[in-house]
Amino acid sequence: MPDTADREYIAAIDQGTTSSRCIVFDHDGRVVSVDQKEHEQIFPKPGWVEHDALEIWANVQEVVAGALEKAKITKDQVKAIGITNQRETTLLWDKNTGVPVHHAIVWQDTRTDALCRMLGRNVGQDRFRRQTGLPLSSYFAGPKIRWLLDNVEGLRERAERGELLFGTMDSWVIWNLTGGVNGGVHVTDVTNASRTMLMNLRTLAWDESILASMEVPAAVLPEIRSSSEIYGTAKGGVLDGVPVASALGDQQAALFGQTCYSVGEGKSTYGTGTFLLMNTGTEAINSYAGLVTTVGYRIGDQQPVFALEGSIAVTGALVQWMRDQMGLIKSAAEIETLALSVEDNGGAYFVPAFSGLFAPYWRADARGVIAGLTRYVTKAHLARAVLEATAWQTREIVDAMKKDSGMELTTLKVDGGMTSNNLLMQSISDFLDVPVVRPMVSETTCLGAAYAAGLAVGFWSDVEDLRRNWRRAAEWTPDMDPAERDKEYQFWLKAVQRTMGWLGEES
Amino acid sequence: MARTIQSLERAAAVLRLLAGGERRLGLSDIASSIGLAKGTTHGLLRTLQQEGFVEQDPHSGKYQLGAELLRLGNSYLDVHELRARALVWTDDLARSSGESAYLGVLHQQGVLIVHHVFRPDDSRQVLEVGAMQPLHSTALGKVLAAFDPVAHNEALETGFEAITERTVTEPADFEALLDDVRARGWASDVGETWEGVASVAAPILDRRKVPVGAVGITGAEERMLGPEGLHQRLVAAVRDCARSVSRDLGAGRF
């Protein structure tokens, strides 16, 4: 550990889906210390997922203290705190007591499926797409607020009387950090607000007409601020007096941490699922190819930067499935060993549409398929097919981005747990026909929040300063015969067709 | 029949007993089943317990087979798992040393590079994962040969080809060099494989202290060497990294 006594740092809090973490970064963007704590996943009914927001706040305080202690630094050395968070998870709390009126409804929760269909009326899932960039889906926060107000006794009245506050986890953490009932600031940043389905992408303000359609009273909503500015200072706790200076949804934070500051730069985060975001500049680009339009980031009063986003539900989760459900491997990493024991996929294609197809198809009636089976196929071929599934799904998203934006991705920056898989990274490069690069700091989500906070307090001077911190740890370059690539892609697309319409009238 | 060791035979009998039929047994059951005094049996059990081959239930005081036995039959560490565990530490090594970092394991007669992190400057570099390096001249290879007897045999059988003028080619010199490596816990290669290039490596050990691989950095001699030889801060960074990965490997699977 280097001597940390008289140096300056930025602390980033990542309030994630399964855990909360705090990472302390130095001026070079290097990780100095990490502390992390998991919280309970509450499943009250099939399809419902909740979090206890009080537990989360307690954990956040604990990991912040833990990270400072491990770094052996004091709060005076921390120049700013940045926040990044699981997106869309929705909380309502009492303004006067600071107590949540219900567990937070997590982004994965599907209880608002029927409500979303109803909200679509005769228009369908694109009813609010022009204003918000999003399709009507149970993911987003707006319908979750509506559900709470409709289903929890007395909430609507209390909301209309102005007694309740709404927030995604960024708002909850910032409000508590800055004093809670004693003057906590009630804000959210544009990236988180862009996932509520209540913000207009053109004005970056709450959209009156959508609020009316969604029956959400404006009184509960936080003020929308940029992603990088001082919202307030921490009150009490180990960071007392430190400026709270950034907030970004986790995927946007990764985009920022990967320094995708130019139009056409994109990153893909390979974890349980995969999220690909591409910077499209200061214009919001409508998607007709099944992507969503979202705010990438906004630094202070500069122009907002927009992004196109494509998400894949099942990537690392398919590897877990091979391990836990099929028992074909003992650890996730072993998938590569198994896959490397053969030369190719042996004609097998695996489309993991476990809960339907996401971007760019959005087909809820699809279910998973393994296509092309012959007696020749072994478990090793299936392991290949599993890794190729992630690579082909990436290709489909990249193709959709090209269609929507007219921009060509020149390189793909990657992060997340699956980037340790060399064969997968090579396959992605081969299938996309572009170089794939991995940065030296794998903690890009926290790094993005730290960068945005550091910019706000002048710890870093501008984004060029941040770009200079970016280091290439590895690069995979395409090495595949184009004819072979096209042939394989056609087989993949054929396999995808086989998944559709599996669920029919009888279900 | 050749002379056998009685206490080992007895220990084997205890293990067989715990493996068959009823899974948990008390001290007196075990002692009477194998026909030994309780005191002797207790001594056997305590030793087996220390090695992890037997576990004692804290409530009932009864004995059962330990987790270590399972690992014995299943001890092979997947190289891709090793890479996944090493990823953050090797990134940090490359970053703090300013040189490229490599992770190598024994494969046939050489060192197989299973992970490579670029030198953190903006120069063009090519991923060397999958490449083979010689055992007798590289820092990674010497570490493996010094700490892993199988690698040692491979090195002796393959012989000591002179790759550069500095390559050690005499078996006796090589042995002396390995003794040194074992004593100080790291190996170096100054121009012995590539002219003008130096490297440093240290062993990665699993939870049983068995060497599973080596991690190291490689760079131009003018950056790696000072008037006193290899920069001590680089050696320290490599050893820190090796220790961190080793510690991680003791933490069980993920």
Ligand SMILES: Nc1ncnc2c1ncn2[C@@H]1O[C@H](COP(=O)(O)OP(=O)(O)O)[C@@H](O)[C@H]1O
């Ligand atoms: N070497 C590997 N090869 C393939 N998949 C892997 C590998 N290592 C981890 N994974 C997968 O990556 C996921 C974990 O990555 P992580 O970034 O921690 O995900 P999350 O943040 O979504 O929890 C798991 O789904 C796991 O199956």
